Amino acid sequence: MKRTTLYVFLCSITLNLSAQEKQINTVTELSKLSSIKDLPSYWENTEVKQFSSYDTTGNNDDGFSGKYSFIRKNADSSLVIFEAKGNGVINRIWTPTPNNDMLDFYFGGETKPSFSIRFSDLFSGKSFPFISPLTGNELGGYFSYIPITFKNGCKIVSRGKKMEFYQIQYRSYPKNYQVKNFNPNLNEQEKEALKALSQDWNNITKPLGKLIHTEAILTPTKSVTIANVNQGGRITGIKLHHADSFRGLNKDVLIKMSWDDERPALFMPVADFFGYAFGKESMQSLLIGSADNINYCYFPMPFQQKAKIELIQLESTNGAVSTPVKIEAEVYVEDRKYNSLKEGRFYAFWNPEKNTIPGQPHLFLQGKGKGHYVGTILQAQGLNPGMTLFFEGDDVTTIDGEMRMHGTGSEDYFNGGWYALLDRWDRKMSLPLHGSLDYSLPFARTGGYRLFISDKMPFEKEIKHTMEHGPENNNKPGDYTSVAFYYAEKPINEGSILPTHTLTKVYIPDTLMVYPQLMQYTIGGAVKIDGNVLHSTNGGQVKIDLSELPKGSYKLYADVEKSTDGAEITVWQRQKLVSEPFSYYAEKRESSPNSYICDINLDDFKNAITLHFKADDKKSIVNIHRLILIRQKN
Numbered sequence: 129m130k131r132t133t134l135y136v137f138l139c140s141i142t143l144n145l146s147a148q149e150k151q152i153n154t155v156t157e158l159s160k161l162s163s164i165k166d167l168p169s170y171w172e173n174t175e176v177k178q179f180s181s182y183d184t185t186g187n188n189d190d191g192f193s194g195k196y197s198f199i200r201k202n203a204d205s206s207l208v209i210f211e212a213k214g215n216g217v218i219n220r221i222w223t224p225t226p227n228n229d230m231l232d233f234y235f236g237g238e239t240k241p242s243f244s245i246r247f248s249d250l251f252s253g254k255s256f257p258f259i260s261p262l263t264g265n266e267l268g269g270y271f272s273y274i275p276i277t278f279k280n281g282c283k284i285v286s287r288g289k290k291m292e293f294y295q296i297q298y299r300s301y302p303k304n305y306q307v308k309n310f311n312p313n314l315n316e317q318e319k320e321a322l323k324a325l326s327q328d329w330n331n332i333t334k335p336l337g338k339l340i341h342t343e344a345i346l347t348p349t350k351s352v353t354i355a356n357v358n359q360g361g362r363i364t365g366i367k368l369h370h371a372d373s374f375r376g377l378n379k380d381v382l383i384k385m386s387w388d389d390e391r392p393a394l395f396m397p398v399a400d401f402f403g404y405a406f407g408k409e410s411m412q413s414l415l416i417g418s419a420d421n422i423n424y425c426y427f428p429m430p431f432q433q434k435a436k437i438e439l440i441q442l443e444s445t446n447g448a449v450s451t452p453v454k455i456e457a458e459v460y461v462e463d464r465k466y467n468s469l470k471e472g473r474f475y476a477f478w479n480p481e482k483n484t485i486p487g488q489p490h491l492f493l494q495g496k497g498k499g500h501y502v503g504t505i506l507q508a509q510g511l512n513p514g515m516t517l518f519f520e521g522d523d524v525t526t527i528d529g530e531m532r533m534h535g536t537g538s539e540d541y542f543n544g545g546w547y548a549l550l551d552r553w554d555r556k557m558s559l560p561l562h563g564s565l566d567y568s569l570p571f572a573r574t575g576g577y578r579l580f581i582s583d584k585m586p587f588e589k590e591i592k593h594t595m596e597h598g599p600e601n602n603n604k605p606g607d608y609t610s611v612a613f614y615y616a617e618k619p620i621n622e623g624s625i626l627p628t629h630t631l632t633k634v635y636i637p638d639t640l641m642v643y644p645q646l647m648q649y650t651i652g653g654a655v656k657i658d659g660n661v662l663h664s665t666n667g668g669q670v671k672i673d674l675s676e677l678p679k680g681s682y683k684l685y686a687d688v689e690k691s692t693d694g695a696e697i698t699v700w701q702r703q704k705l706v707s708e709p710f711s712y713y714a715e716k717r718e719s720s721p722n723s724y725i726c727d728i729n730l731d732d733f734k735n736a737i738t739l740h741f742k743a744d745d746k747k748s749i750v751n752i753h754r755l756i757l758i759r760q761k762n
Contacts, residue, residue: 191293224545229288335365499616
């Protein structure tokens with residue numbers, strides 16, 4: 129009798145726990161953003177999908193005209209921009225073009241809106257609960273990660289007559305899940321969960337577990353093992369001190385991780401793993417990056433029996449002597465064992481693609497198996513000097529044979545927008561879940577990162593995650609290096625790419641281009657600047673900063689426009705005249721591309737040029753479309 133009672137009691141507990149697991153509401157979805165320790169866990173019976181404004185014809189009208197920015201038009205010209213059946217949660221909304229039109233959210237097939245909000249107020253921080261750190265705008269993009277749960281379907285209608293760029297990403301849940309529709313009037317429990325999120329994120333920087341501390345000298349003939357564990361558990365944190373030791377154009381220090389005697393879970397340059405950009409620290413995300421001269425990683429890494437993390441230095445080429453590297457590392461290990469039925473192990477696929485092929489997308493990850501995708505780091509280097517048009521490519525994600533997500537542009541994928549525009553996607557910037565690694569028009573390069581936490585992408589059988597490269601105007605040759613983070617039952621990428629000097633070296637172009645929209649000016653005298661037009665009647669000066677460019681000797685050219693009011697200038701470096709007089713005058717307006725100006729040298733003390741106007745109230749205009757610097761080989 130007692131055994132029967134105990135059995136019933138245990139069954140009751142099991143059923144209650146099962147029911148709790150199937151509860152979906154604002155609190156449960158916020159917890160997915162804060163419970164980083166659960167990142168390895170599989171989410172069963174769920175799919176991640178996305179509605180976006182991508183040009184379905186394969187061209188590049190991903191929102192400019194608004195032609196592809198809605199599912200259908202209603203009789204009153206309002207626009208249905210999102211429509212999903214069943215249960216789910218919207219976990220990401222992005223746009224670079226917010227407007228002040230009202231959005232109406234309909235849940236469960238209701239004929240009246242469940243709630244309404246101005247599109248721009250999803251990101252402005254003025255409308256609770258759409259507040260920082262889960263909403264905001266930076267790098268030209270506006271984003272919201274506030275979870276919007278829905279039961280028996282959701283529809284979003286814009287009352288405006290035009291929508292431009294947007295992406296709305298959501299997760300589906302089974303019919304038997306108990307889902308509570310989102311209400312912006314949060315109850316006290318929901319408010320506390322939102323408030324606690326920031327605190328939870330801050331506590332990630334304090335990893336738990338036993339500390340393994342290593343100090344050693346790394347050379348090409350002597351690798352350094354910073355963790356060698358022979359009982360099951362999980363790594364909760366990795367810190368590599370002296371982050372500046374891993375800078376450089378050669379990226380010759382590698383990190384290698386292995387679990388349970390498998391082939392390496394990852395093997396790549398330390399710089400690429402921790403989000404350096406072209407040889408320099410750049411990334412400070414929630415889970416991985418560099419700060420205070422320390423490289424850090426807080427991705428949980430479970431293993432069954434063994435874990436090994438090694439640092440290896442490549443032998444220098446051309447007879448050069450390698451510089452030993454001082455290693456100081458901290459690895460934190462918990463004894464909570466890996467559960468192969470409920471979670472995956474951590475892997476990272478490194479793909480250094482030299483000379484991208486037009487029309488062939490860059491591959492972040494492809495393979496067969498079960499798991500979920502949790503992060504991307506990308507460095508994108510153009511091989512043709514000039515504008516970064518290669519960054520027009522769309523991300524495309526195919527999971528279990530179905531195209532689940534299609535983006536609207538490369539910087540859009542990283543929650544940004546409008547590259548090469550001032551205070552938009554124009555430099556490096558780090559946020560918890562996404563950011564820009566770098567942006568440089570002179571070098572024709574950029575990069576970004578994005579973490580997928582509440583929006584991690586589960587796959588049961590296979591995944592293919594890519595970034596488009598052609599056939600549109602973005603088919604310029606490039607050099608892409610990406611790192612894809614994922615959890616799975618085994619490595620799913622087909623083979624590893626072994627790091628070599630050719631694959632790890634940072635490309636530095638010989639031809640560099642400087643565009644007016646991102647020039648840094650210092651003005652002397654009465655000079656007016658309007659876009660690419662400089663105007664001075666009294667002999668003013670304009671100093672153009674070139675400190676971003678490598679040291680060396682250059683021939684300086686310019687794409688200019690000459691006219692009847694064109695000025696005469698000379699070029700100086702510090703107090704030294706380095707050019708003959710150059711005239712922008714012509715009897716009629718004409719373009720003069722690739723005009724030779726002078727030779728210049730850039731070093732620690734001379735890292736700018738100064739244009740001196742000849743005083744003339746009738747000939748006072750300098751119209752520069754871009755500067756072109758060609759480095760001379762010594």
